[in-house]
Amino acid sequence: MAHASDGRSTASRVFVVLLGVAVVIGALVAVYLVVEAQRAIRAEAERVTAAAAISLAASPDVVSSLSEGDEGAATRLLEPYAMTVVEDAGLDFITVMTVEGVRVTHPDLAQIGGRYLGTIPTTPQMLTEEFTGTLGPSVRTIVPVVDADDTLIGWVAAGVTTESITDTLIRRLPLTLGITVGLVALGAGGALIARRVTRRIAGDLPPGQVRDAVSSYESIRTLGEALRAQTHEHGNRMHTAVALLELGRSDEAIEILTETSRQSQSLVDQVTARRQGDPAVGALLLGKASQAKERGIDWRVRIDPETPRSPLSTVDSVSVLGNLVDNAMDAAAESDDRWVAVSLTPGADGGIVLEVSDSGPGVPIDRREQIFQQGFSTKPADAQGRGIGLALVRSVVTGVGGSVTLEGDPTTFRVILPAAGARRRRS
Known part of the structure; x- marks a missing residue:
């Protein structure tokens, strides 16, 4: 009964196979955790931008400033307010604009008075999208501002750039890598135990x-x-x-x-x-x-x-x-x-x-x-x-x-x- 063999014992082959399985499983878990984290971070961004936009659209200061029709006065009142909300909520921008989309507030003061870059719904309704604006690609939510008579008087948009989302994801990578290394280590330990058990049964036979x-x-x-x-x-x-x-x-x-x-x-x-x-x-x-x-x-x-x-x-x-x-x-x-x-x-x-x-x-x-x-x-x-x-x-x-x-x-x-x-x- 002649055999072609690479000289590797059964116990060693069992160890290599199980270790390989552990590495593959660890890699798959890592990919899953990264994808799931990216999905969760994006969902969180959509939730936060929607909540911030809705809150500002209902703010009496925003409603009264847009109702008066004085864009300059609205900017002086709402710009500091918007920047405070941006800082507190961890957003990248809040843009308050007129019905036509003319910016009243913006993180970059040079952009105030320009047209909003993004989709403005044809009817007063909330819209969340990913769009490339003056700050780059971002996840943003736009919400209508209405007065006491439910008349559309302007819009509020809140957004988080994809760069910020990526930064958040990178901060979570150490945890993902730690979990992956832990799984591979457990798999390697199991492979070592399996090799010892196999060696007791089969010795060093191929x-x-x-x-x-x-x-x-x-x-x-x-x-x-x-x-x-x-x-x-x-x-x-x-x-x-x-x-x-x-x-x-x-x-x-x-x-x-x-x-x-x-x-x-x-x-x-x-x-x-x-x-x-x-x-x-x-x-x-x-x-x-x-x-x-x-x-x-x-x-x-x-x-x-x-x-x-x-x-x-x-x-x-x-x-x-x-x-x-x-x-x-x-x-x-x-x-x-x-x-x-x-x-x-x-x-x-x-x-x-x-x-x-x-x-x-x-x-x-x-x-x-x-x-x-x-x-x-x-x-x-x-x-x-x-x-x-x-x-x-x-x-x-x-x-x-x-x-x-x-x-x-x-x-x-x-x-x-x-x-x-x-x-x-x-x-």
Whole structure:
């Protein structure tokens, strides 16, 4: 099981991935906080300008000054008043103007008497907009001034420049950066903990070797179960035969031993007929035949003698076939007509087609991809590793350029493997 690897252990890769995730999340949070702060600051600017403009438009001094029609007198009275409000409210300008838009007040005294730069509504109503005036781009609100008879006598505009909004945003950036650094630091701490936990489990092995270790464990497990079942079955038959011989019923003893030999020989013939077969796979199939008999499952095997050599190692071959057969027998045990069928035939371009079918209830269409996910199982995980078998099968098969699919009626797992010479190296 050769692997192309950059030498980085699984624990180190876990650390790098989690640290990268923490940095990305921190960056996204920072962007969100900046955008949200900008939105909040702009909304605050709109609220403050509207409140200031409305207050001044309702001020008796403003109403009386504009009602008299003397622009000079209005300027002398309202300019100091407007500048005081600008200072107290944190605004950049307040412009009091006539109905035609002639300025009565302005922060720049040279602009008094000129035309207001901005939109003046055609009807007496409040309007908030962003407009470029004499002080640059600004968020401004214009409000009508009416007398006691609700007659329009002028306008009041209050504004905050976008430069001031930007300055406010910049002042809030340290808090945003602090939150971002805190999140990344927490993520880095979590990544360090994850690396330590992973290292305790996997040591300094790279991912490919960790997967191989799991595959080896699964191979030993399923092969051990198969051999145990085979040993148990043969032991029962031998004990029965010995008992019959002791009772002098030699014909019946010979019949039992002959039947045992005949059943095993049929499968042995198929296995040995394949020119490029794997002895471990043959032993697995023999053992699984005994295991199926123990569980009352009809065991069907068809091996084409022309099936080429597998691109998988012995360990991976046993792991893939064993997990698929175990899964099939678990499913078949839930049906009345219990059977499991294994087929091994030549595929296209010198590859192999392995099919494992069963009489089980099947897998719902919406779960046919989900069952290949790590940890997913249709039954609780147990000591035999349920919940990792099919995920391991797909990992092993796709690692050499093959594919695993699931079809229904009957439930059939189809594994397509490429020719042995086309095997890809896994990282």
